[in-house]
Amino acid sequence: MPENDRLSGCLDALNLEFVEREATPRLLMKLSIQLYLVGLSLSNTVFILEIFGVECTQSTVHNWVHKADLQPESGRSPDHVAIDETVIRLSDVQYWLYAAVDPETNELLHTKHEPTITKVLAHSFLTELSEKHDVSDAVFLVDGSHSLQDACQRHGFDFRYEKYGNRNAVERVFREIKRRTLCFSNCFSNAEAETADDWIRSFSFAWNQLI
Incomplete structure (x- = not known):
């Protein structure tokens, strides 16, 4: 599968139901979450958003990641x-x-x-x-x-x-x-440990989408 198809699929899988009032376009929010989870630092993720004319803090991106509540899909039957x-x-x-x-x-x-x-x-x-x-x-x-x-x-x-x-x-x-x-x-x-646990689940979601 081409890399761009896998990235698009991952973006589509991100659910932003937690968003109520947010000035940042949802597509850019999804992009920033994905970029961070696949390895970009928070500071570099914020820099990418600035290229698109969006100004936000590192803590804002961090909150988006954790509020998205991402985790691997269940229901697998591995051998x-x-x-x-x-x-x-x-x-x-x-x-x-x-x-x-x-x-x-x-x-x-x-x-x-x-x-x-x-x-x-x-x-x-x-x-x-x-x-x-x-x-x-x-x-x-x-x-x-x-x-x-x-x-x-x-x-x-x-x-x-x-x-x-x-x-x-x-x-x-x-x-x-x-x-x-x-x-x-x-x-x-x-x-806190709970925050780290949320991050590892989010990482697992991104890993499964992109491998």
Whole structure:
């Protein structure tokens, strides 16, 4: 699919029902949300809007992103699911990010970040994943994470240890999220965990639209 078609599709998928009175044209609001989510900094996003004659602050664009309440679509039925957990940092605080990816499409199926890793939290993550998608017949690809392996067993999911191969899909996603969360942390050093969670869901939506 051509890049411009994918970008247009992503813009069309953005719902701006939260907008009541806003001087900025909706198309430019959608464009600014998309530009930020695919990697442009807030300052550069504001600069692009200025080219179109729109003046706004970085916090305004930030609010548009979070009010749009973007998140990946549910209802997938993947054959395989790559799951993993990794450390991310928001300001000076360490969090653990859980993620599930369809290795055949590279789409993010579900994400969740927690202040620690436990078997209970891993089980909760897979519970939420199974509520969003039909993964009952999927083969889960897990590395050495004992908590995720235990969660798969408790759910009765078929899983296998795999360090490379199809698991590269989730590793690619993690690398990009870590790159972007570094920017996120620098821009919003006082952001609360809930705000970060909103951002990661928004990032997941944009990632799935553009891959």
